[in-house]
Amino acid sequence: MTDLQTSIGDFQFDNVFMNASGVRCYTEEDLDALAQSDAGTFVTKSATQAKRLGNPSPRYARLELGSINSMGLPNEGLDYYLNYALKFQEKHPGQWIFLSVAGLTMEENLAMAHTIEDSDFNGLVEFNLSCPNVPGKPQTGYDFDRTKEVLTNLFTFFTKPAGVKLPPYFDLAQFDQMAAILNQFPLQFVNSINSLGNGLMIDPETDTALIKPKGGFGGIGGAYAKPIALANVRAFSQRLDPKIQLIGTGGVTNGRDAYDLILAGASLVQVGTLLQEERPAVFTRLSRELQAVMQTKGYTNLSDFKGQLKTQ
Template sequence: MSTLATTIAGRRFSTCLMNAAGIRCQSARDLDALVASAAGTYVTKSATPNKRPGNPEPRMTTLPHGSFNSMGLPNNGLAYYLDYVLADQIKRPTATQFLSIAGTSLEDNLAMLHEIQASEYRGFVELNLSCPNVPGHPQTGYDFEQTAKTLDAVFAFYDKPLGVKLPPYFDLAHFDAIAAVLNQYPLTFVTTINSVGNGLVVNAETETVAIRPKGGFGGIGGASVKPTALANVRALSQRLKPEIAVVGVGGILNGRDAFEHILCGASMLQIGTQFGYEGTAVFKRIAQELDSIMALKGYNTIADFRGKLKTLD
């Protein structure tokens, strides 16, 4: 009998599947649906210190093999999500939640982390260093010096489990550089990848861009980004110290995609675009498909094949 259970920093999750921050997780109603689903846990919408409306509409469109958006971090503010996870801790004391934060400045992130540090929250924090869709704000994850400065400031006072959400990297030297930075800190996990930033979708009929924000530039997600996501999961899992788990996200539509992410080294999987299209039923379906693949291959746990991708001689 196979199991999809996984463990990160000693915390056990009944299944390795969860949502990705940004999709169907903004309201308490969204989060309640995730709690009631077959997902192993949930991550909240990436919070800013105060409620934020996000970018003007239209800010999202579909692609033949994925999604395209420039949402701009619409969210209900940190207090809303912190209240939710604290209440959930009381209702489900053995559960571990992921609370996502994405301040638009280092000062914002530090202020939010001070608030979380002072609270009774015991779960994981996912610090988003990779939102490509906020006009005027570069992705911290591409500035290795700024990433180190951020983590220096964070771990000067924050001692609860924390991970970072990273942008996609495209050069082997960049994998080496970001891993060298991250390995200096007591991180619990890294989430890789966020959407591939600053693509452009053109409507040939109207001869216009497809979305309003940033002159039409936006982030690419879904099946189109899976090869990039797998490369980042693989490269980081090979370079990061063993105590930093890799949470894989990008292009997971079915059980085979999930299997490939784990084979590349992921301990947990986040589903974004397909969850947006399919709703919470996606977790049960993909779990069943992944379980079938494992049974055919004779694997009883995901640890039996995690990170064991073979290369060709």
Template sequence: MIDLTTTLNKLHFKTPLMNAAGVHCATTTELDDLLDSQAGGLVTKSATLQPRTGNPDPRYANLPFGSINSMGLPNQGLDYYLNYANATALTHPDFPILLSLAGQSLAENLQMLERIQASAFSGLTELNLSCPNVPGKPQIGYDFDQMKTILTAVFQTFNQPLGIKLPPYFDLAQFDLVADILNQFPLAFINTINSVGNGLFINLETETTVIKPKGGFGGIGGSYVKPVALANVRAFRQRLNPAIQIIGTGGVVSGGDLFELILCGADVVQIGTTLAQEGTPAFGRILTELERIMAQKGYATLADFRGNLKTL
């Protein structure tokens, strides 16, 4: 009998797989689909204080090995997701809920955190420091001083479990610097990686970009980014305080991909592009594939192989 359960900051997940913020989680209908799926938890679309319409269409495209998006944070506003989370906690008390926030200023983030803290919310909060798609707004996760300033202010205000969504890093010196900052704060978790920002995909026949915003530049997800996701989970697991847990996100298409992210140290794993392409049946498919791999290898629990990557 294979046990797929995991925990994130004391919340119990019946399976280690959930949606990535932004995918299939913008409306109550989509969120209800997640509740009815094999997902072990859910995260709501990154919210701003006020609703946003986001960038002009077309703003998402499927690619041969993944996706490109420049959604620009279209969302219904914090209250919509907070109300959903608090109502769902009553009907589904055992289903872990994460609220994702993407305020466009420190003040906006602090205001949203105060509102969450003043409510009955008992889930986890994820602060998105890595959206690549708002014109004129650099990714905070690449500005280490700003990241430290934000975390300092946030932890002065907020005393509930909080994690952050990070952009991918590509240099070992960056992992050292970022981990050094993050280890100074009582973070519940990090989520790594967001999409690989500002890629470009071209339609060879028409010689055009495939999405409209920002001249075609957009966040890349799917199989293209799996090696980057594995590296980020592994590098942070090697550097962060053990108390900071890791959500691994990026390029999970199969049970093997899910296994590899856990092998690098992920406590929970999220799917974005695959969920966008296949819908919620993707959870059951990938989890069945994981169970088969675990059975073949003789593993009964995720803890049997989590973080146990071997090197040559």
């Protein structure tokens, strides 16, 4: 039998798959469906302090090889997701979930971090530094000085297990710079990548941008993102302190895609566009397909091949 168990720090998970924040995790009903699926864990919608409606519709569209979206961080607010997480851990001791936050300012991030620090939440916290679809708000993850400032202020008081979600990078010097910053902090994980920011697609029937917000600019997900996700996971796996583990996100359409992210160094694999289209039942198919690839290779555990990518 092939075993899909994995871990982040001291947190153990029965399956390597989970959702990407923002996809089918908006409401309690969404989160319950993830909890009841074959995913090993799940993450809540990236929260702001107050509820946000997000960008106007249409703000999501299917593409031939993925999706384009400009959601604008619609969410029910931190208290909603924190309360859900506290109820979940009370009902399911020993099952760990991720709580994601994405403040629009440093002050908001720090205020939410204080709220979580003062709570009884005992899972993992994701600080999302990579929201590409909020008009007028640049991604923190592309400002290295700002990223270091945020993390420095954060870890003066925050003691719960935490990690960051990053945008995609495209230059080896960017990997070097960001890894040098991240290695200075007690991070449990790095989640890479968020969607490919500010793509544009056109409806050939109407000559109109497919989505409305930001003049049609939006994050690109799905198969389009796989080579970039693999490169980012691989690059950070070679540069980060071994204590910082990787969550690989981007381009998963089948079990082989997940295998490739693990081969590049991921300890968990998130699913976004595919989950949006196929709903949480997709985790059953992906698990079966990943196990089939492992069996073909003669592997029984993820540790048999994680991070073992060969080069010519």
